[in-house]
Amino acid sequence: MARRVLITGLDTFWGGRMAQALESDPDVEMILGMGTHEPRVPLERAEFVRADQTYSILSRIVRATQVDTIVHTFLMTDSTQVSPRTMNEINVIGTMNLLAAAGQVGSQVRQVVVKSSTLVYGATELDPSWFREETARSKPARTRVERSLLDVEGLVRDFAEDNPATIVTLLRFANVLGPDIITPITSNLSRPLCPSIMGFDPLVQFVEETDVVRCLEHVTHHRIPGLYNVAGSGKLPWSEVIAMCGARALPLPAIGTSALAEPLARMGIIELPTELEDLMRFGRGVDTTRLSNAGFTCRYTTAGAVHSFISALRLRRSVGKAPSSYTYEQDVEQFFRHSPAVVNAFKQVGEDTTS
Amino acid sequence: MAASRKSTEQATIASLVPLARRDEPESSDIRLSDVDEWGRSEHMRSIARAAFSPFYRYWFRVEWEGLEKIPSQGGALLVANHAGAIPSDAPVIIHGIEEELGRPVYGLADYFFRRIPFVGTMWSRVGGVTAHPDNALRLLRDQGQLVLVFPEGTKGPSKSYADRYRLRRFGRGGFVEIAMRAGIPIVPIAVVGAEESMPIITRLPRVAKVLGVPYFPVTANLLAFGPLGAVLYFPVKFKLRVLDPVRFDVPSGQERYSKSRVMEEAESIRTTLQEALYDMLRERRSIWFG
Structure with a gap:
């Protein structure tokens, strides 16, 4: 059965990557990407609709396009990029509207994939070394991003409970490293001085960015329901991660860390939001047994993810930033997708399978 | 024979097919330290062993009995009595087993250590792991490691000298349940000496509360050695006796076990350990010379 997929956040890192990955899946007949801005990656056949996540628009899109799969990648996990209010708006309200649209009468949606984060486990001294999916947090969430992801x-x-016929997949990804992604952790590791907390050398776990996309694709393609942790195997001490990246540790005092971190962050020397400060103190690990039982293993270990990040960074340092080879031009895109003059391989494949 | 055939086969295939470029090098090539996924570092352990060795040999003059009862492979939960204001039994047991058997030992301890800068990190590097059922299960069942636990918890070291060698309550029997679930034996170890190495005269609960520590002891060592007594043990003679491993005839991997069965087993291990301690004390002529 050909699938019709809706991707949220096509203009964001993960939405764009996911759309690119699904384009090469012959089972997927139509890909519709939503975003507030134009897509930043070249796309062959994914359709783009500029829309925010208000309910009326979402419900019309879901009804009009008869999508059967929703891949919800548009969740903010980086609290340094947006204000708390915007984050709440995007994460909680956006998801609420999306799920309401997916659950409306006459909806064809049969699978919903949501990209969450291991931030929902927090990081405290009471934690087990490896969180299983059913392990509860040790302490209540104290940061906004964690609270908003828990709400999501x-x-x-609730949606899974109300719609038992729909396959619901919730993936909790560990902190991501890779050649292209930018997070507070990658920004810190790119600088010569990388923050750490004096006297603490926590064990951290990463997942490589291509593994994130592969995993989203895997659960979508195989229609795997359930809740899964996604992370590379193994853990590394933070000091070793810093050393692998050729940086030096900037040890912040263990007491009054945030009081000192804040001015440093304002000066642009470090990035240390509260959730990262907790991680720098206690670290976090997640158990991925359930995911491997579902048939998916990450290609990169934690050390491999660090290596992938630092190799790309070294290349960038030598040859400068790679110029963006793609800008979205609406007229050009329209021409390539819809003009009869264009002989499109994918179009032909699509016509062959439908006829 | 089969192995050699297989390797020829692999060699042939490798010579015919251009190998795909490996995107990801082996973890061991890109690692810069030997810190494992629990935070333990064999390098740090060897430094710690070198530093502790003179104390082990000449200060405490440690003597083992029945060391061969500790399995040379596969998981086992080592269970011992716990004593001394800053317990000296943990380093002695871990050092002894690592030296004699060449097997790493992971020590389960209260999460409280993790909050303290430097101490928490050091503790983790020398084999300390937070006492969480999930951690114990992964170490014992999935990785087949030796794990040391003191079921008395902080109730053991915080007791007064008057209560020496009297075992406290064995928690809620969680250690038995973990061993049942992991399907591994429990090996009790009776330790004589730790009690007198740093005896507690009195405790200051208010100071403990302010500092956020489980107990704040005033030790005889502080009176004898002054401030140095905070870290210096009395040179007591250490004797350790490994008791017969306890195996449980229950199916492993169950989520829950009968609480009465668990408590019965915990109580029986506690009694055995208590009797062994009394037995060893009956034989002991001197605190200092054993």
Whole structure:
């Protein structure tokens, strides 16, 4: 059965990557990407609709396009990029509207994939070394991003309960490293001085960015329901990660860390939001047994992810930033997708399978 | 024979097919330290062993009995009595087993260590792991390691000298349940000497509360050695006796076990350990010379 997929956040890192990955899947008949801005990656056949996540628009899109799969990648996990209010708006309200649209009468949606984060486990001294999917957090969430992701997961759980016929997949990704992604961790590791907390050398776990996309694709393609941790195997001490990246540790005092971190962050020397400060103190690991039982293993270990990040960084340092080879031009895109003059390989494949 | 055939086969295939470029090098090539996924570093352990060795040999003059009862491979939960204001039994047991058997030992301890800068990190590097059922299960069942646990918890070291060698309550029997679930034996170890190495005269609960530590002891060592007594043990003679491993005839991997069965087993291990301690004390002529 050919699938019709809706991707949220096509203009964001993960939405764009996911759309690119699904384009080469012959089972997928139509890919529709939503975004507030134009897509930043070249796309062959994914359609783009500029829309924010208000309910009326979402419900019309879901009804009009008869999508059967929703891949919800548009969740903010980086609290340094947006204000708390915007984050709440995007994560909680956006997910609420999306799931409401997916659950409306007459909806064809049969699978919903949500990209969450291991931030929902927090990082405290009471934690087990490896969180299993069913392990509860040790302490209540104290940062906004964690609270908003917990709210999102609550909405997803409610949706799964109300729509037992729909396959609901919730993936909790560890901190991501890779050649292209930018997070507070990658920014810190790119600088000569990387923050750490004096006297603490926590064990951290990463997942490589291509593994993130592969995993999203895997659960979508195989229609795997459930809740999964996604992370590379093994853990590394933070000091070793810093050393692998050729940086030097900037040890912040263990008491009054945030009081000192804040001015440094304002000066642009470090990035240390509260959730990262917790991680720098206690680290975090997740158990990925359930995911490997579902048939998926990450190609990169934690050390491999660090290596992939630093190799790309070294290349960039030598040859400068790679110029973006792609800018979205609406007229050109329209021409390539819809003009009869264009002989499109994918179009032909699509016509062959439908006829 | 089969192995050699296989390797020829692989060699042939490798010579015919251009090998895909490996995107990801082996973890061991790109690692810069030997810190494992629990935070333990064999390098740090060897430094710690070198530093502790004179104390082990000449200060405490440690003597083992029945060391061969500790399995040379596969997981086992080592269970011992716990004593001394800053317990000296943990380093002695871990050092002894690592030296004699060449097997790493992971020590389960209260999460409280993790909060303290430097101490928490050092503790983790020398084999300390937070006492969490998931951690114990992964170490014992999935990785077949030796794990040391003191079921008395902080109740052991915080007791007064008057209560020496009297075992406290064995928690809620969680250690038995973990061993049942992991399907591995429990090996009790009776330790004589730790009690007198740093005896507690009195405790200051208010100071403990302010500092956020489980107990704040005033030790005889502080009176004898002054401030140095905070870290210096009395040179007592250490004797350790490994008791017969306890195996449980229950199916492993169950989520829950009968609480009465668990408590019965925990109580029986506690009694055995207590009797062994009394037995060893009956034989002991001197605190200092054993």
